[in-house]
Amino acid sequence: MSRLDTAVTTVDHRGPARATAGSPATGSAIRLQGVVKQYGTGTSAVMALRGIDLSLARGSFTAIMGPSGSGKSTFLHTAAGLDTPTSGSVWIGDTEISHLRATRLAKFRREHVGFVFQAYNLLPALSVEENVTLPLRLAGRGVDKPWRDRMIHSVGLDDLRGRRPAELSGGQQQRVAIARALITRPDAVFADEPTGALDSRAGKQVLDLLVQMTHELNQTVVMVTHDPMVAARAERVIFLADGALVGALEGATTQQIVDRMTGLGTW
Numbered sequence: 001m002s003r004l005d006t007a008v009t010t011v012d013h014r015g016p017a018r019a020t021a022g023s024p025a026t027g028s029a030i031r032l033q034g035v036v037k038q039y040g041t042g043t044s045a046v047m048a049l050r051g052i053d054l055s056l057a058r059g060s061f062t063a064i065m066g067p068s069g070s071g072k073s074t075f076l077h078t079a080a081g082l083d084t085p086t087s088g089s090v091w092i093g094d095t096e097i098s099h100l101r102a103t104r105l106a107k108f109r110r111e112h113v114g115f116v117f118q119a120y121n122l123l124p125a126l127s128v129e130e131n132v133t134l135p136l137r138l139a140g141r142g143v144d145k146p147w148r149d150r151m152i153h154s155v156g157l158d159d160l161r162g163r164r165p166a167e168l169s170g171g172q173q174q175r176v177a178i179a180r181a182l183i184t185r186p187d188a189v190f191a192d193e194p195t196g197a198l199d200s201r202a203g204k205q206v207l208d209l210l211v212q213m214t215h216e217l218n219q220t221v222v223m224v225t226h227d228p229m230v231a232a233r234a235e236r237v238i239f240l241a242d243g244a245l246v247g248a249l250e251g252a253t254t255q256q257i258v259d260r261m262t263g264l265g266t267w
């Protein structure tokens, strides 16, 4: 188990009203219990996660930071159901996903999890509108047109909805990816370095949107980043080192995050 489990077990600082939805056991949107992830076996085995206990409230915005190799990507992939833990349990909303077989897990992810990656991952042949609604079509669900229009409007792309990704700036493409992540009204959105490829102005717009969706849509956002300025936009920053949770800061400034990271070694 991680040393500071108790310090970061319940990440609910928004009061009881926000904790009512999600897992019936905890009221959380995402919950990890004793999550271990080991790559390889024998002498080549790597313990990437060493027993993570963590609960994230619905509507919370959490950044994950840690030195290179500390397990951030492994954490994100395991919490989001892109990979399965070696042992332990992961819940998203009411569903324990850690024991789902690959096909059911893929279906669950399509319907309940949104992703925003550094590389946007838009389909070049599809328009903005078609990219945004793609998860619904992949899930065999109809398009809720007012919701689609609200998502496209909320990311500021009303006038660009017919364009192809190649006709958009990086920031605009990332905003398409955010609308696409929200189109299924997911239980959680996972963002991996969402501003990593953007200049500071476009990056700020993307972060503004992530903050806005936690407030306006009560969305739960988990973001991995190397950048303390980016992490400072989250309500809470959780620190990983050597596969364990080693601390958390709430409402931290960039400097406070830098100081904590410096204490964890090279990053």
Ligand SMILES: Nc1ncnc2c1ncn2[C@@H]1O[C@H](COP(=O)(O)OP(=O)(O)OP(=O)(O)O)[C@@H](O)[C@H]1O
Residues within 6 Å of the ligand: 039, 040, 046, 047, 048, 066, 067, 068, 069, 070, 071, 072, 073, 074, 075
């Ligand atoms: N597929 C894999 N097979 C074997 N070891 C792996 C694999 N993926 C990651 N690891 C190891 O697990 C540990 C955690 O890696 P992870 O990529 O989660 O760290 P990270 O904090 O995201 O690193 P970075 O900041 O450099 O991207 C590292 O020691 C890494 O070498």
